[in-house]
Amino acid sequence: MTRTNAPQSSVQLRKVVARVWLTATGLILVLLASPAIAGSVKETTPDDHFKAGVGMVDITPTDAVVLAGSPTARRTSSVGTRLFAKALVISAGDQKVAIVTLDTLKYPVDLATEARKQIEQATGIPMGNVMICASHTHSGPLWSYYKDKLITPIGQAVALAVRDLAPCDIGTSKGNVEGVSENRRVLIDGQAWNRWQLKPSEREKYPAEGPFDPGVEVLAVVGKDGRYKAVVFNYACHAADNRALVISADYPGDVQKDVAGKLGYDVPTLFLTGACGDVNPVGSTQPGMFGEKLGAEVVRCLGHIELIGKPALWVETREVQIPGRENPQFKEKDISLKWPEQFEHYRSAFNEMKKWEKPAYPCFFTGIRIGDNFAIVTCPVELFCAIGLSIKQQSSFQHTIVAEQTNGAHGYVPTAKSFEGGGYETWFGEHSYLSVHAGQIIESESVEILKDLKNAH
Numbered sequence: 403m404t405r406t407n408a409p410q411s412s413v414q415l416r417k418v419v420a421r422v423w424l425t426a427t428g429l430i431l432v433l434l435a436s437p438a439i440a441g442s443v444k445e446t447t448p449d450d451h452f453k454a455g456v457g458m459v460d461i462t463p464t465d466a467v468v469l470a471g472s473p474t475a476r477r478t479s480s481v482g483t484r485l486f487a488k489a490l491v492i493s494a495g496d497q498k499v500a501i502v503t504l505d506t507l508k509y510p511v512d513l514a515t516e517a518r519k520q521i522e523q524a525t526g527i528p529m530g531n532v533m534i535c536a537s538h539t540h541s542g543p544l545w546s547y548y549k550d551k552l553i554t555p556i557g558q559a560v561a562l563a564v565r566d567l568a569p570c571d572i573g574t575s576k577g578n579v580e581g582v583s584e585n586r587r588v589l590i591d592g593q594a595w596n597r598w599q600l601k602p603s604e605r606e607k608y609p610a611e612g613p614f615d616p617g618v619e620v621l622a623v624v625g626k627d628g629r630y631k632a633v634v635f636n637y638a639c640h641a642a643d644n645r646a647l648v649i650s651a652d653y654p655g656d657v658q659k660d661v662a663g664k665l666g667y668d669v670p671t672l673f674l675t676g677a678c679g680d681v682n683p684v685g686s687t688q689p690g691m692f693g694e695k696l697g698a699e700v701v702r703c704l705g706h707i708e709l710i711g712k713p714a715l716w717v718e719t720r721e722v723q724i725p726g727r728e729n730p731q732f733k734e735k736d737i738s739l740k741w742p743e744q745f746e747h748y749r750s751a752f753n754e755m756k757k758w759e760k761p762a763y764p765c766f767f768t769g770i771r772i773g774d775n776f777a778i779v780t781c782p783v784e785l786f787c788a789i790g791l792s793i794k795q796q797s798s799f800q801h802t803i804v805a806e807q808t809n810g811a812h813g814y815v816p817t818a819k820s821f822e823g824g825g826y827e828t829w830f831g832e833h834s835y836l837s838v839h840a841g842q843i844i845e846s847e848s849v850e851i852l853k854d855l856k857n858a859h
Contacts, residue, residue, distance in 0.1 A: 450495055452713045454570045454623045456632045456670050457489040457562025459555040461505065463649055467547055470507040471540030471642065473747045482648035483655030485542050487552065488672050489559035490623065490632050491527070491567065492772065497715035498527045499770055500560050501634065501778075502534045503672040504552065505651040509536045509545055511764060511782060511810030517556045518809070524557060525564050530719035532560070533768045533780050535808040537673050539641040541650035570631055571624040573707035574776045574801045577699045578616045582692045583639035585610040585787065586682040587825055594823030597685070599740050605685070611823060612788045614638070614681045618696065619803045620703040621776065630669045633661060635700050636803040638676025638787055643683040643692045653683070656693020657700060664701045671700070674778070674805040677790020679814050679827060710773035716858040718769040718851050723762040724812070724844075725837040730756070730830035741826065751831030759835060765844075766809040769851035775800035777855050779848045782810025786817050786827075789841045793848045798856050804848070815840045 466479035485505035492499050500521065518529035534556060545551045587594045588608040597605040621634040641652035651658070654673035662668045683692050732752045737745050770778045777799040783806060790804040814827040814834045821828050821838045828834060837843070 450713050451569050452572050452710075453493045453567050454572070454631060455491045455563035455566040455568065456623075457559040457564075457566065458670055459487045459559045459562070461485045461487055461548065461552065461555050463543055463547065467543040467649065469541050469649070470544045471538075473744045476647060478647045478649060480648040482541070482644065482646060482650035483659065485539070485649065485651055487555040487559045488670055489556075489563040490634065490670075490672055491560065491563040492572070492623075492715065493567065494713040494715045497717065498531060499715060499717060500527050500532045500563070501672060501674075502532065502556055502559060503674065504534065504536045504556070505539050505655070506536050506542055506545060506552070507538055507540065508807055508811035509534060509552065511766065511812070513545060513551050513553065514766075514809045517553045520553060520557050521560050525560060527560070527564075530768070531717050533770070533778070533805070533808050535674050535780070535805050536811065537641050537651065537654050538675050538784075538807055539650065539652040539654070541644045541648065541652055569626055571709050572772060573622050573624065573709040575620045575622070575703035575706045575708065576801060577618040577620070577703045579618055579637065579696050579699045580616050582684055582687055582695055583614050583616070583678075583681050584684050585612045585614045585680055587611040587680050587820070587823075587827075589823060592823060594820065594825035595740055596826055597682070611820065612680055612786060612817070613791060615676060615787050615791055617794075618699050618703065619801055620700055620707075621772070622704055622707050624707075629667065630665065630704065632670045632672060633700065633704070634672045634674060636674040636676050636805065637696060638678040638681055638790060640678050640682045641675070643687075643689075645689060653692040653696060656690060657697040660693055660697025661700055664697070674803055675807045677785040677787050677793075677804050677806050679784035679786045679806070679816065680820070681787050710776065712773050714773060716771040716855050718854055720767045720847060720851065722765050722767065722843070722847055724765045724840050725762045726759055727830050727835050727837060730759070730835070733824060733829050736824045737829065740824075748829055748831060751833065752829070755831045755835055763812055763836065764810075765812060767847055767851060768809060769855050771799075771855040771858065777801070777852055778803040778805055779851050780805045780808035781844050781848065782808060783812045783815040783836065783840070783844065785815050785844065786820060786841065788817050789815070789845050793845055793852075796849045797852045799852065802852065812836055815844060817841050
């Protein structure tokens with residue numbers, strides 16, 4: 403496995419963004435954004451080329467931990483697949499970007515900001531050019547388990563990548579994987595239920611509230627020796643396929659093993675979490691099948707890679723203050739009906755969130771364009787799939803990755819329509835507290851970033 407290092411990017415354009423949002427109900431939300439930074443590269447010379455570097459730091463717990471992602475505590479010290487902080491740094495011309503993936507449930511905005519600041523100080527890569535994406539595995543500990551809350555491993559991974567910088571080729575591909583993921587919310591008499599709240603015999607009986615996204619996007623880094631140096635892949639499904647009581651990177655970890663097995667050598671695979679706030683693995687699939695099918699599709703995509711001819715990068719970052727939930731109420735009737743065994747848990751979650759709720763929350767967006775036809779746009783929430791699909795449909799790039807849970811973790815963002823049906827993702831608490839219009843705001847900001855990147859020269 404090759405470990406390489408990463409370059410930096412110059413900031414050449416600044417603009418102040420102000421937003422006024424008018425909803426169908428007549429409510430006006432005014433959002434003031436900090437200066438949005440967009441970096442654009444100059445024309446590259448014929449001898450310019452991509453450089454890339456990879457760094458990996460093992461963050462697997464060494465003792466028993468409580469696995470995150472469940473209202474009921476699950477404790478274990480057994481290890482299924484190991485957990486990592488992985489970094490890929492790419493440079494072209496005077497631009498550098500760092501893509502970091504973490505095998506953890508989520509990573510809060512304050513810690514992501516501190517980690518990005520320290521990366522800038524240590525490597526010179528501007529913090530606006532650093533994206534830190536949590537895989538959302540439900541089989542690992544929260545950041546609070548780690549001595550310095552993962553800031554050091556993140557920085558070490560990027561530093562390893564910087565030291566390993568070397569010329570490379572970069573290519574893109576896309577595919578589809580059906581039959582392993584599904585929209586987890588179903589409608590019963592206009593009310594939204596999560597499939598796990600129903601008897602197994604009833605889970606396929608009712609229509610899904612929204613879509614799922616079978617699309618797979620792949621970005622491959624190829625070393626000058628012809629071997630894959632790193633593979634970035636994006637898929638929209640909760641990393642909650644593991645059903646054993648073990649520490650695990652879940653299906654992204656299974657993909658890492660499957661890809662290495664099929665290629666015959668270890669390749670770092672970096673998973674960018676797609677818009678999957680309401681998408682889960684299909685419960686009837688056999689353990690491990692998810693990773694095998696997705697891994698096989700990633701390898702198939704590698705066989706159809708189209709190399710990017712123009713070694714160029716563009717970056718745009720924005721900070722937008724998104725309002726908190728309007729008039730939050732404890733949904734006693736909805737919780738009692740749909741998840742009565744967790745009633746006290748969600749009452750506690752409501753009361754705790756009320757103690758530290760704010761009028762608005764800082765949300766960081768990052769857009770990265772690589773070459774002419776590939777772009778990544780990020781958001782710091784668990785975004786419902788319909789919103790992610792809409793962003794991709796409005797993109798003029800041939801390849802568009804929507805990466806959630808990046809540079810922050812502000813809970814679920816359902817569609818405005820989904821709030822009408824209620825359900826777990828809409829209940830006010832630490833897991834859900836942004837405005838009911840947050841999805842519209844995120845979609846609009848993301849689409850505008852993609853347009854700006856497409857028009858950059």
